[in-house]
Amino acid sequence: MTLAVYGLALAACQPSEGALSPQQTLTSAPQLSVIVEDMVALTSAIETAKPGDAIVLANGVWTDAEILFTGSGTADSPITLRAETPGQVILSGQSNLRLAGDYLIVDGLVFRDGFTPTSSVIEFRRSYTELANNSVVRNTVIDGFSNPERFETDSWVMMYGRNNRFENNHLAGKGNQGVTMAVRLNSEASQKNGHVIANNYFGPRPNLGSNGGETLRIGTSHHSLSDSLTVVENNVFDRTNGELEVISVKSGRNELRGNTFLAARGTLTMRHGNNNVIERNVFLGDGADHTGGIRVINAGQQVRDNYMEALTGTRFGGAFTIMNGVPDSPINRYHQVRDAVVENNSIIGSDRIQLGAGSDTERSAAPQDSVFQNNLIAREAEGAVFQVYDDMSGITFTSNVVAGPGDPVFDEGFTRKPFNLSREANGLLYPPSDVSAGAPRDLVVTTLSDVGVDWYPKAPATVAFGSGKILYVPAEEGAILAALNSAEPGDVLSLAAGRHQVRKTLKLDVPITVSGNDAATISFERSALFQIENGGSLRLEGLKITGEDAPDMVGNALIRTSPYAMTMNYRLEIVDSVVEALDVNRFFDVVRGAKGTMADYIRVEGSAFRDISGSVFKLDAERDDFGRYNAEYVTVRNSSFEGVQGPLAALYRGGRDESTFGPHFSLSNSELTDVGNGGRNALGTSLWLHGVQDTDISGNTFANSPAFKIDHTVGEPQTDITKNRFEAVPAPEVMEITSGLPPQARIGENEGL
The missing domain is CATH 2.160.20 (Pectate Lyase C-like)
Incomplete structure (x- = not known):
């Protein structure tokens, strides 16, 4: 069996089906368009804006621009704040953006060459009680807009309110402590929010060397028993290496689907919260150090139809991990895995599949009432297929297939089939057609060309020594x-x-x-x-x-x-x-x-x-x-x-x-x-x-x-x-x-x- 490493460009992959377009939401033609050239004019235009109006920021560099965008549009006539030319309005120095109200659109801005003077670059609220609802931020770039103090904490995007969308944006190069993007549930008005985070480019984030370097977090431990109902779909996470958790889910009933992870150190982690769905995501490690897949904690998690290849991570950062929990766990520790369904996933050329991970005198609650079924594990390495740290009798193994060497450890639920894998049109490896286990053959890979904006370059690879003159x-x-x-x-x-x-x-x-x-x-x-x-x-x-x-x-x-x-x-x-x-x-x-x-x-x-x-x-x-x-x-x-x-x-x-x-x-x-x-x-x-x-x-x-x-x-x-x-x-x-x-x-x- 040959497991070729899958390249990062993904140029030949098809566009994502069901990809969200900015034209699908809040795009009615404006009734009035006004170009503003300074903060005084901008503030005045925002104060007088009516449903359907468009406020246009003149091209150029806006230094130390703290923008408060408020208003009440309607579904048919939103209020828009946009760049005169996408990518040619640069917010630099001590700049940020807050939006609050209903049916607001922000479009085409670039934050660069500075950092936020507050706790966020973009914030979907004005205050604790004045939130944004039914609003959109799209086609916007935040590039290296990092506080120069490495461990001074801020975030780039904070979502509050309900039914907001963050789509086709470009976020890359966050170098200081703090999550790149977070969904907050700190009041009832922001819970069961129905937010959509789609078609964004989450570009390289350097290794922070500390906790606090997540790229996306949904909720916090304090509100983790609340449901968020956030959808995260068709995004690319490209070398997002801040810390162990690329995505940290800390709330319930979220759906994360159709996302692609390219050489990303760390995992998609269901850290807190129950009943989340993780489906049709693609993890391509390219053999890079510490690249990981999915980590399962808590109750009712559904993990299905995902594809994981050439992932090298170990321990909590492995290709696939089911954690042990803490009996009667406090809200900020590890709740026991219960009622998990793990099915129709492919784990290929990735040898760290861990069950009961973290087992010790505190984390002694092994998974219960869970199912691991119809998964494909294809490998070249000898040795155990799983690293098992505790009693796994609480997981039922059914109809799984192992291709290649290795002992599954468990007596039932696995079939050994010696076959080769072949790459299909979507660039992914599949077994012969008579093998039904593993990721679906109609899986569509979200590619770099599907996400972000087409007028701002994706982050290049690290400049190699000796590559210049x-x-x-x-x-x-x-x-x-x-x-x-x-x-x-x-x-x-x-x-x-x-x-x-x-x-x-x-x-x-x-x-x-x-x-x-x-x-x-x-x-x-x-x-x-x-x-x-x-x-x-x-x-x-x-x-x-x-x-x-x-x-x-x-x-x-x-x-x-x-x-x-x-x-x-x-x-x-x-x-x-x-x-x-x-x-x-x-x-x-x-x-x-x-x-x-x-x-x-x-x-x-x-x-x-x-x-x-x-x-x-x-x-x-x-x-x-x-x-x-x-x-x-x-x-x-x-x-x-x-x-x-x-x-x-x-x-x-x-x-x-x-x-x-x-x-x-x-x-x-x-x-x-x-x-x-x-x-x-x-x-x-x-x-x-x-x-x-x-x-x-x-x-x-x-x-x-x-x-x-x-x-x-x-x-x-x-x-x-x-x-x-x-x-x-x-x-x-x-x-x-x-x-x-x-x-x-x-x-x-x-x-x-």
Whole structure:
């Protein structure tokens, strides 16, 4: 069986049947159209607007525009607020929009280059009691309109009232804490609301590294026993990687159907609330890390006709998960799964199907009175089909089909059929026609071309290092800075052979490669050589870097992040380079991350580090124990470290929150000699990993160094310490901080312990 990875473009897929068009609602021709050019004229026009009127915002940039759009239209004659030309009215600076009243339309605006001064960018209310009803926001863009303080919370869209629609909009690039879009049920007037969220493009959201990064939330735990009756259909969630829950359903009787998830880290989670319907959605992981599918909690959930392919997520972020609950659960914890129906779903090339997930002394209530039937599971991996954490006798398994290897574990309800899958016209994989299990063959995939607006580009992929032009830099004073000032994203600064003396800190706000071609040396005279700003990323290749000319002061760094919070994550690579003589004074680090900054990854390969008075990776600034951290992946391969006085890495994630995936740490085929022996190393360790979720330390040599320390905190941390050689180094110290269990790390095949 061949499981080809499904591409993200989906260009060949058909448009969605039943897709909602803006022409279907509130589109009567206006009786009066007036163009306004400033806030005074706009306010006056809104105050005098009558049913059927259209208020037109003149093209241009509207800075610090706080718009309150109120009025009472009718179903046949709504009041419209629209752009003169869609996409050419830019709301920037401290701008936002509130709408309140009946039968209002907002159309064609762009929020960019700023952030909201209040708690929301668009809000379907004026006050707690003055709400919007029967109103529409459509063809509107919110792009990177994020508060510059990473953990200052706001939301982009908050829906209140009843019978409102949010359709054909484009939301991408939210970098600060807070849900991208939420449906609120905090009063009776907003419950049983009948909202429709359709045909929207939810574009990339960077990994927040904390709870509070959902893309869509429907309700809150406080009102989760209330019904929302919200429909979420035919949207695309493209690389929406904020946190574990891409969509968090926290209310009852919602319908989520026809949505497509493209390489989205996390899951559609029925976190609270009962009797929701999840149907005909498509999850395409493309093999990307931590991509997930559907997570089931609570009572009466219907999960049917969904398609999941190439999803790699684990634990609560797996391809398909049914959770254990808490007996007599408080409203904000985990209610037991009861009366769930899971049928006619396809789970293909995705090996994490978990039943009873989260089972522990608190979450001890296994699923009851539920059905798992007519599902197709197609896989290539050996081993158990399911990860089962508790007694699953409360689930009845019927007429399911497993294609490929693996043991379903259960005695009844599964048929093993050796067959190949083939891609059909909709781009999805199906079994032979005589197999009825799995997603329906008429499933229509919502594509990128079906959603958002056609006049604003969908978010591109990350700019790759080396994808731009090459800038040749002579070994002259100021030459690197001059080249950097003219560089564009993806460019390469190719340094001439010789010594490059840098007298100013080099600040990066775009992805840049600096290459020395194994013949260039950089020395620097400021407290840092590189400072990564918002939007910046850095690759160092074939360089020798010395700190011998750095100022004689405490706390220098070769590479540091901005001292201010950053809403855009950065990437850092150090390849085939030598870093030495960072020891003019105490605590001279190679890489230091500030509070409120986050690396998507830091990768070191084929490099040598010697004579460092601090740490190589100082990534422990988030000490508030809120579940935050400074780097998602730290990967070191084929490198050497000698005379590093602090720990090689200090990587910290505190708190007990379970809404994130990382950090991840990997150290392989490297040599550590005399690391962590500095007299001012208060940690007394050669490596300190606190709260890291995934650790792999293998094939290394450790010599003349103190033990390294690993603290397991929440979740199910995976730690492997294998095939290393220890010379005059004590055994690793692993501690289970919260569980009280014996150390859970897998330690084996090591020499010298």
